[in-house]
Amino acid sequence: MRIVVAVGGNALLRRGERPDAAAQLDHIRSAAIALAPIIADHEVIVCHGNGPQVGLLARESTADTSLTRPYPLDALVAQTQGMIGYWLSQALRNAGVVKPIVNLTTQVCVDPDDPAFAVPTKFVGPMYTRAQAEAVVDQHGWSVAVDGSGWRRTVPSPKPVRMIEKYSINTLLEAGSVVVCGGGGGVPVVEAASGELNGIEAVIDKDWTAAIMALDCGARRLLILTDVPAVVDHFGTAQEIPLHNVYVDELITTDFAEGSMAPKIEACCAFSSASGYPAMIGSLDDAQNVLAGISGTIIADRRTEDISSGRGRY
Numbered sequence: 001m002r003i004v005v006a007v008g009g010n011a012l013l014r015r016g017e018r019p020d021a022a023a024q025l026d027h028i029r030s031a032a033i034a035l036a037p038i039i040a041d042h043e044v045i046v047c048h049g050n051g052p053q054v055g056l057l058a059r060e061s062t063a064d065t066s067l068t069r070p071y072p073l074d075a076l077v078a079q080t081q082g083m084i085g086y087w088l089s090q091a092l093r094n095a096g097v098v099k100p101i102v103n104l105t106t107q108v109c110v111d112p113d114d115p116a117f118a119v120p121t122k123f124v125g126p127m128y129t130r131a132q133a134e135a136v137v138d139q140h141g142w143s144v145a146v147d148g149s150g151w152r153r154t155v156p157s158p159k160p161v162r163m164i165e166k167y168s169i170n171t172l173l174e175a176g177s178v179v180v181c182g183g184g185g186g187v188p189v190v191e192a193a194s195g196e197l198n199g200i201e202a203v204i205d206k207d208w209t210a211a212i213m214a215l216d217c218g219a220r221r222l223l224i225l226t227d228v229p230a231v232v233d234h235f236g237t238a239q240e241i242p243l244h245n246v247y248v249d250e251l252i253t254t255d256f257a258e259g260s261m262a263p264k265i266e267a268c269c270a271f272s273s274a275s276g277y278p279a280m281i282g283s284l285d286d287a288q289n290v291l292a293g294i295s296g297t298i299i300a301d302r303r304t305e306d307i308s309s310g311r312g313r314y
Contacts, residue, residue, distance in 0.1 A: 002043040002173065002219045003291070006210035007031055008226040009184075010115050011284045012084065015227075019056045023086060032091035034225075034287040043173050046088060047210040050080040050184030054203070058125035058153075061096050062136075069140065072238060073124070073155060074187050074199030081183035088180050094132065100177040106163040107197065108186030108204055108212075114158035120197040122203050123147050156202040160186065160209045164197065165214050185209045192232025211267040215274055222271045222279035223291055224264050229283045231261060231297040243297045248273050251299070268299040276301050 012027045013019060038044060054076050061070040085103030092101055122145040128136065133144040133151035143154045163169065163186065172179045185204030189197045207224055212220045230242040248269045268279035282289075282296020290296035 001221065002039065002045075002217060003213040003221045003223055004045045004047060004210050004217065004219045005035065005038070005090075005287075006222070006224045007035075007046065007048045007284060008206055008224075009051040009053065009206070011225060011227045012048065019052055024053075026089075028084075028087045028091045028093070031225075031284055032088065032095040032097075034284055035119040036092065036095040037096050037288055038223075038291060039092065039099065039178055040062060042179050044182045045169065045173065045182075045213060045219070046178065047182040047206060047213060048084050048088060048097070048180070048184070049206045050077065050084060054184055055124055055220065062074040062125055066188065072199060073201050073203060074189065074253050077184045077203065078105055080186045080213055081187070084183055085180045092178065097178060099200045100175075102172050102177045104165055104168065104172070104179060104181040106169075106175075106181040106183065106186045107189045108160045108182065108209055109162050109164060109191050109197075110158040110188050110200065110202065110204065111161055112190045112200070114156070116156040116158040117202070120154040120156045121145075122155050123152045124155055124203065125153045127152055157205055158188070158202055160204050160212045163209075163213060163216060169213070170217055182206070182209045205263045205267070207264045207267040211279075215273050220275075220277045221291065222268060222277075223287070224268065224281045225284040225290065226281065226286055227283065227285065229263065229295065231281050245298050246300075248299060248301050265299070271297055272301045 002067045004195050012031065013024050017023050057076045057079055061067065061076065084103065089103045127150035129148065130151060136142050137144055144151050145154045164182065169179050169181055185206040186209050188202040188204050190200050191197055210224065211222060230244065232240050232242050251269060253264055264281055268281060271279050278298050278300040280290050280296050280298055286295050
């Protein structure tokens, strides 16, 4: 069975941890051990997050006074694809994966007229005082907004339209390879009428890219692995309850946190509605059970008959 596995950036670097390489390598080794049995039995694409990592590179680039201008976000996303993809590929091999493993730098086309470009909302980079924020606005023309006790740069987060390397990914899968791709949601690019591609200052949500990838590659499961065991309704209240089996239409009127669970839910609903196959959200440490429908949250279209197992009529 063909599966797209999306591994969250926060599962590779836990909240509150220092962004040292050693800590991330420990988590990546654990992730590889969790994913290795799934890879042994299925055709797998691994798409990883990069939020903490691209933020670190943005801080370093902004602080480098030898640069006329900090590196653009598309280049920083490409850098994290190389670094995290290398770590994942090596860790999977060391965890016993015998299939060929390919780490593919992936460009993802976005619509330059996407409304997200008019309202940048995604925080990246360091925290500033108000005076510092005003200075970077004057110097670089960036958008900034209040984030807690300080100010940070905000960038657009447009929806992915298509993967430039789609055919290469499918060819690699059909040849028996494990493909690590779409890291950080992919390198954001726009396509001119001439067909020329150019990077753009934006970040793409990794879970939405994973859903597009799953549809484009004919996957029968979308597996989103993070640092929580399941989706929780009414999170943070006395009425909170984990959701285990839920249909797409039951989630339409439910509100989830925009910065964390909402894009995962939306991506899963989009995949399941378009494909008829179920999507799962759960803990990376429990990946096999999440895929089997034993733990985590299953999100299915009503065309899937047996939501409790995640298998249905398939």
